[in-house]
Amino acid sequence: MLDIKALRRDPEAVAQRLAKRGYDFDTAAFQALDAQRKQADVDSQGLQAERKAAAKQIGQLIQQGMSVDEAKASVDETLKKLDAQLNDAVEAARTAQAAIDALLLDTPNLPDDEVPAGASEEDNVEVARWGEPRQFDFTPRDHVEIGEGLGGLDFENASKVTGSRFSVMYGDVARLHRALTQFMLNLHTQQHGYREIYVPYIVNRESMLGTGQLPKFAEDSFRVQAEQEFYLIPTAEVPVTNMARDRIYDNEELGEEGIRFACHTPCFRSEAGSSGRDTRGMIRQHQFEKVELVHLVRPEQSAAAHEALTGHAEAVLQALELPYRKVILCGGDLGFSARRTYDLEVWLPAQDTYREISSCSNFGDYQARRMQARWRNPETGKPELLHTLNGSGLAVGRTLVAILENCQNEDGSVTVPEVLRPLMGGSAALRP
Numbered sequence: 001m002l003d004i005k006a007l008r009r010d011p012e013a014v015a016q017r018l019a020k021r022g023y024d025f026d027t028a029a030f031q032a033l034d035a036q037r038k039q040a041d042v043d044s045q046g047l048q049a050e051r052k053a054a055a056k057q058i059g060q061l062i063q064q065g066m067s068v069d070e071a072k073a074s075v076d077e078t079l080k081k082l083d084a085q086l087n088d089a090v091e092a093a094r095t096a097q098a099a100i101d102a103l104l105l106d107t108p109n110l111p112d113d114e115v116p117a118g119a120s121e122e123d124n125v126e127v128a129r130w131g132e133p134r135q136f137d138f139t140p141r142d143h144v145e146i147g148e149g150l151g152g153l154d155f156e157n158a159s160k161v162t163g164s165r166f167s168v169m170y171g172d173v174a175r176l177h178r179a180l181t182q183f184m185l186n187l188h189t190q191q192h193g194y195r196e197i198y199v200p201y202i203v204n205r206e207s208m209l210g211t212g213q214l215p216k217f218a219e220d221s222f223r224v225q226a227e228q229e230f231y232l233i234p235t236a237e238v239p240v241t242n243m244a245r246d247r248i249y250d251n252e253e254l255g256e257e258g259i260r261f262a263c264h265t266p267c268f269r270s271e272a273g274s275s276g277r278d279t280r281g282m283i284r285q286h287q288f289e290k291v292e293l294v295h296l297v298r299p300e301q302s303a304a305a306h307e308a309l310t311g312h313a314e315a316v317l318q319a320l321e322l323p324y325r326k327v328i329l330c331g332g333d334l335g336f337s338a339r340r341t342y343d344l345e346v347w348l349p350a351q352d353t354y355r356e357i358s359s360c361s362n363f364g365d366y367q368a369r370r371m372q373a374r375w376r377n378p379e380t381g382k383p384e385l386l387h388t389l390n391g392s393g394l395a396v397g398r399t400l401v402a403i404l405e406n407c408q409n410e411d412g413s414v415t416v417p418e419v420l421r422p423l424m425g426g427s428a429a430l431r432p
Contacts, residue, residue, distance in 0.1 A: 001104050001370045008034065017110045021331035022119060025107060033100050040093035047086040054078045105215055109366040111331050112340040118330025124343065125330065130314070131323030133347045134406060142350035143404040144281040147173055149412045149432050155281075164279070165271065165286045167397075172430045176403070176416070177289075179423035180396050181264050184291040184316055188393055192312045194262035194293065199239035201265060205229040207242040210371035212337035222268045222286075232268035236292035237390045239265075244296055244373035244386060251378045258297030258305060262393065264289065282397045283355065289396040293360075295389040298375060302362055302387040310342045310360040313393045317357070320417045322402050323347040325354050339364045344394075346402040357398045360391030 007014050011027040018025045057075050116125045147153025152173025158166040169177055188194040202224060208214040208231050213221060224230040233239060240261050253259070266289050278284035293312060297305045310326070317324045329341040338361035345354035365385040368374070374383040407415040414430040421428060 001366060002107055002110065003365075003369065004100070004104065014110065018108065020111050020115065020117060021108060021334050023108055030100070030103060033096050033103065037093055037096035037100060040089050040096055044086060044089035044093060047082055047089055051079065051082040051086060054082060102215075105209070105370075108216075108334075108336045109339045109363065111334055112362070112364075114328070115334060115340055116328065116330045119332035120330075121333045123330040124327040124333055126325055126327050127342075128326040129324070130318060130326075131321065131347075133323050134349065136349065138410045140349040140405060140408060142281065143401040146404045146408050146412070146414060150414065150430050151432065152430070153282075163286075165284065167282055167285065172424075172427070173400070173404075175424060176420070176430065177396060177400050179420050180399050180403075181289065181291060182423050183319075183420055184393060184396070185262060185264055187316060187319065188262040188291065188293060188312060192260070192262075192315070193257065194260040194312075197240060197243075197261045197263045199233075199236060199243075199263060199265065201233050201268075202230050203233055203239050203242070205231070206245070207238050210242050210245050211238050211367050212370065213238060216336055220270050222270055233265060234269050235267050235290060235390075236263040236265040237294060239263075240292065240294045241296075241367060241373075241388055241390065242371060244368070244388070245371040247373060248383045249296070249375040249386070251376060254296070254298060254375055257308075258295055258301055261292075261294040263292045263294070264396075265292070282401050285397065288398075291393050291396065293391050293393040296373070297387050297389070299365065299384070299387050302364065302389070305387070305389050306340065306342075306360065306362040309389055309391050309393075310344070313344055313358045313360055313391050316394050316399070317344065317346060319419050320399070320403065322399075322406055324357070335359070335361060337361075337363050337366055339366065342391075346398070347406065348402060349405045349408075355398070357402065358392040358394050361389065363388045363390075 002014065007030060011030060015025040015027050054075055061075070116123065118124065141149075144153065144155070150171075150173055152170050154168040154170065158168045185196060189196050205214060208221065213231075213234060221234055222232040224232060240263050243261075249259075266287055268287055271284060271286060282288070293309055295305045295309055314324070314326070324344050324346045327343050327345065329343060334341055341359055341361040343356050344358040344360070346357040348355050364387055367388045368385040373386045373388065375386050376382070377384050403417060404414055407417065409415060409429075412432040416424055416428055416430065
């Protein structure tokens with residue numbers, strides 16, 4: 001959520017920054033609502049003062065010789081009238097504040113100054129490449145053909161038991177998928193200083209609001225049919241980041257580099273806005289798995305944490321020897337809650353292009369303000385908002401896709417990356 005103080009101080013400056021991401025912020029509407037709220041507050045305070053003065057008249061009338069009943073009766077009409085006006089003023093203030101809250105909840109984060117201008121992913125800026133795409137001496141197959149040839153991918157039965165955009169994995173392909181998860185968790189917890197965390201796969205409305213999935217992206221989420229308003233998690237970002245909701249961390253709890261969590265979960269997305277895109281295979285599914293990286297840091301550590309987190313996701317691709325490129329997202333492609341994002345895009349031979357495999361985002365204090373996630377600054381003794389960051393380290397299914405395609409052989413086998421072989425019982429290849 002944006003800082004309402006900054007909005008009140010200079011709404012035009014906020015609108016200009018939001019325009020960088022193609023968002024048209026209605027400053028006039030905000031100022032009108034804020035003026036209504038302020039006037040309603042002023043009115044209610046004035047009416048409260050009038051009511052207090054009217055109530056005092058009862059005692060004064062009694063001192064002048066009236067009975068208690070006579071004194072109350074003489075002031076009763078005035079008090080009733082003031083009470084009705086006061087209720088109206090309080091309700092007007094509440095209504096205006098609710099409208100302001102709804103406007104802020106529906107307004108995206110301000111992009112960082114370093115975010116390039118642009119309207120879509122075509123305007124994202126490449127900042128680095130690692131590895132060279134393999135030159136095949138045969139026509140490379142896509143992961144669907146490879147996986148089905150190995151007897152390890154089954155989309156027909158997945159569609160039968162559930163529907164489209166789900167998959168079933170068997171044997172060595174399923175084992176490779178599991179090995180990738182284990183490898184990522186080991187790498188991040190043993191080498192990058194993350195604490196592993198296990199969380200619920202179902203969250204409440206407050207958690208979805210806290211990280212910005214609601215109210216903007218309700219149609220992209222799977223809501224659970226239950227007495228309470230529950231949702232299947234679209235990413236571990238939601239439950240893990242909400243661990244900090246309504247909490248004040250002591251400075252010592254944050255350590256030198258803030259708090260780092262690594263979490264493996266399934267993710268559930270309706271993909272409401274992706275009709276017709278990536279319908280073949282495992283690129284865009286309703287259920288997939290990720291190892292998510294979450295940072296909670298002091299504001300001054302925010303930029304360095306973003307670079308570190310992105311580097312940790314890159315380390316997975318480098319260890320697997322998968323060619324990739326790193327891009328910084330332009331304003332028009334920036335996620336709703338993010339102020340700055342790097343995408344890592346892995347090379348897929350069958351598509352002859354790079355495809356996103358990780359998004360690493362810095363949210364600044366945007367999510368923290370929605371969640372009231374804070375730390376106590378020892379220099380002032382006062383609570384201040386944390387900065388939150390997260391990124392995929394990595395999306396497991398897309399990593400599996402990249403291995404199947406980049407490590408395929410002409411005979412239909414797939415070479416297992418060396419770092420995964422100990423987790424595959426020493427196996428060096430998947431064979432039909």
